[in-house]
Amino acid sequence: QKEVEQxxxxxxxxxxxxxxxxxxxxxxxxxxxxxxxxYSGKSPELIMFIYSNGDKEDGRFTAQLNKASQYVSxxxxxxxxxxxxxYLCAVNPSGTYKYIFGTGTRLKVLA
Amino acid sequence: xxxxxQHPSWVICKSGTSVKIECRSLDFQATTMFWYRQFPKQSLMxxxxxxxxxxxxxxxxxxxDKFLINHASLTLSTLTVTxxxxxxxxxxxxxxxxxxxxxxxxxxxxxxxxx
Numbered sequence: 001q002k003e004v005e006q007x008x009x010x011x012x013x014x015x016x017x018x019x020x021x022x023x024x025x026x027x028x029x030x031x032x033x034x035x036x037x038x039y040s041g042k043s044p045e046l047i048m049f050i051y052s053n054g055d056k057e058d059g060r061f062t063a064q065l066n067k068a069s070q071y072v073s074x075x076x077x078x079x080x081x082x083x084x085x086x087y088l089c090a091v092n093p094s095g096t097y098k099y100i101f102g103t104g105t106r107l108k109v110l111a
Numbered sequence: 112x113x114x115x116x117q118h119p120s121w122v123i124c125k126s127g128t129s130v131k132i133e134c135r136s137l138d139f140q141a142t143t144m145f146w147y148r149q150f151p152k153q154s155l156m157x158x159x160x161x162x163x164x165x166x167x168x169x170x171x172x173x174x175x176d177k178f179l180i181n182h183a184s185l186t187l188s189t190l191t192v193t194x195x196x197x198x199x200x201x202x203x204x205x206x207x208x209x210x211x212x213x214x215x216x217x218x219x220x221x222x223x224x225x226x
Contacts (some may be wrong), residue, residue, distance in 0.1 A: 032213040043204045043220040049212070092213045097143050099215060103154045
């Protein structure tokens with residue numbers, strides 16, 4: 001069964017620090033990888049997507065993909081209390097438009 | 112860009128009645144729409160995938176006669192929960208894909224409470 005795994009947390013980091021969120025996936029043929037942020041009681045919001053090996057930066061966010069090791073990570077620089085949320089990793093397995101979601105990592109940024 | 116709306120944002124209905132939830136892509140054509148359900152403190156559960164003009168594909172364990180999905184146009188999909196029961200109370204979220212690539216953009220969700 002195709003799986004996406006994340007540490008449920010909570011991951012606590014002080015304000016201004018770098019938060020590092022990790023995700024591993026089982027389907028080696030997966031092509032597309034996504035990070036969503038979900039605040040409590042709200043729907044997910046797309047933060048980053050990455051299709052190629054390496055790093056992709058957007059503002060304070062950097063997504064890193066390593067297909068050989070089957071992991072994708074999200075770095076949040078200069079973490080703010082407003083970044084406190086659950087971060088969902090989603091993987092698009094080969095041959096499908098569907099996502100497989102991880103269970104999410106809860107991030108707490110301490111002021 | 113890539114805005115998805117849902118209506119209503121919350122609804123309370125009596126057991127045995129049906130509820131329709133609308134999902135619209137406001138600024139792009141959604142070739143594929145997805146319907147998810149999320150219970151408190153749990154992850155998203157995909158219910159079905161729909162493509163414009165064709166029948167929805169339901170995930171295993173999801174009753175297609177209970178959760179009717181219609182994707183009538185490239186900007187509108189509807190989910191009807193028929194004969195709702197208290198155990199159907201949940202947070203229903205749609206997403207749309209088609210802006211570019213495989214990204215899914217989520218609507219704000221509909222909180223359904225069945226009494």
